[in-house]
Amino acid sequence: MNALALYVHWPFCVSKCPYCDFNSHVRESVDQDRWRAALLADLAHEAALLPDRRLSSIFFGGGTPSLMDPATVEAVIAAATTHWPAADDVEITLEANPNSAEAARFADLARAGVNRISLGLQSFDDASLAFLGRAHSADEGQRALAAAQSAVDRVSFDLIYALPGDTEHSWAASLDRALSLGTDHLSLYELTIEPGTRFAxxxxxxxxxxxDSEMAARLFEHTQARTATAGLPAYEISNHARPGAESRHNLTYWRYGDYAGVGPGAHGRRTGMRTVRHKKPENFLAAVARNGHGLVEEDILPAVDAAKEALVMGLRLAEGIDLAALEARFDRAIVDQAAVGRLIGHGLLHRDGAHLATTEAGRLLLDSILAEIAA
Incomplete structure (x- = not known):
């Protein structure tokens, strides 16, 4: 039975962070009962179109899913595992902010079925947290991490580096602290200035x-080396884990597997089709009331576009891609072999039979590599 991942988007936040370009919205109040019913209806519609699948993972993303009523989380998990049989080791992740009020819900969320928490610490420094527009303090972050580790066995947390004024010394100290905190997974993101954000x-x-880009590159290189030495190597550009602790849900994206996406703005990949839900919460609710689902786009992906997406996603992974398998899957060449050969010669790619991956140096230049090798 083919594996399937489920993404559930909760669009609400207490405030909008200045670096964030995700589909997140601030509202004075949220009708949890209404949203529970809408998510369940949207989920049922998607499940009817994806029969005979085994659920490998559920990921509650946002927004701030730790603002969800645990009863809503429990209802979605119960419905999902009714629509599809779940794998024995199904991974159920919820993104959470470290605010004290949300951390108090972690035990209830675990009882609802969540078995992995992804915590948005972002920094251990109060001044950096203020710059990033975060609503928690460094001390709150530490308490939230302890609460998460008490609630579930698998905890990951995010940090953002390459902030203005960051140095190799300051980031090394933060990284060493992160590695000392006993989690098996870290998401370490370089600050990027996204169009349309307050930072832009x-x-x-x-x-x-x-x-400056030279310092940012040095911090990236230090991150790769230090995490590898500590036993949490990068398995994807920004994600690091002990072997076996990788995010199984995110691996579905990067390995170009199928996933259902429900909730405002959620994307999905359904048997060669790209699906997108209405982004604005009110529009999503209206669509569900009108149509029984929140879909706004449902397009068959041309093989050439799907092949390019699979290449882009797969080369983010340290494991790279099985080029022969992808070309057979999409019935076309997906790379320019001459360009691949040149970049192997420059030490940016390596190839073992049909297997192609970036080198450590190549990961710094992934966007340029993809532009050059895509057929």
């Missing part, structure tokens, strides 16, 4: 200058 406007006004 601030940079345009010269309110601050992003860290």
């Amino acid at each position: 406007s601030m940079v345009a006004r010269h309110d601050f200058e992003p860290l």
Whole structure:
């Protein structure tokens, strides 16, 4: 029975972080009963189109899913595992913020069925947290991490580096602290200035200058080396784990497997079809009431586009791609062999039979590599 991952989007946040370009919204109040019913209806519609699957993972993303009523989380998990039989080791992740009020829910969320928490610590430094617009303090973050580790066996947390003023010394100290905290998975993201965010406007006004690219590259290289030495090597550009502790849900994306996406703005990949839900919460609710689902787009992906997506996603992974298997799957060449040969010669790619992956040096230049080798 083919494996399937489920993504559930909860779009609400207490406040909008200035670096965030995700589909997140601030509302004075949220009708949990109404949202529970809408998510369950949207899920039922998607399940009817994806029969005979085995559920490998559920991921509650956002937004801030730790603002969900645990009863809503429990209802979604119960419905999902009724629509599809679940794998014995089904991974159920919920993204959470470290605010004290949300951390108090971790035990209830675990009882609802969550078995993995992804915690948005972002920094151990109060000044950096203030710059990032985070609503928690460094001390709250530590308490939330302890609460998460008490609630579930599998905990990951995020940090953002390459902030203005970051140095190799300051980031090394943060990284060593992160590695000392007993989690088997870390998501370590370089700060990027995304179009349409408040940070983009601030940079345009010269309110601050992003860290220069040379220093950012040095911090990335240090991150790769230090995590590997500590036994949490990068299995994807920004994600590090002990062997066996990788996010199985995210591996579905990067290995180009099928996943159902429900909730406002959620994307999905359903048997060669791209699905997208309405982004604005009110529009999503209206669509569910009108149609029984929140879909706004449902398009068959041309093989050439799907092949390019599979290449882009797969080369983010340290394991790389099985080129022969992908070309057979999409019935076409997906790389320019001459370009691949040149980049192997430059030490940016390595090839073992049909298997192709980036080297450590290549990961720094992934976007340029993809632009050059895509057929």
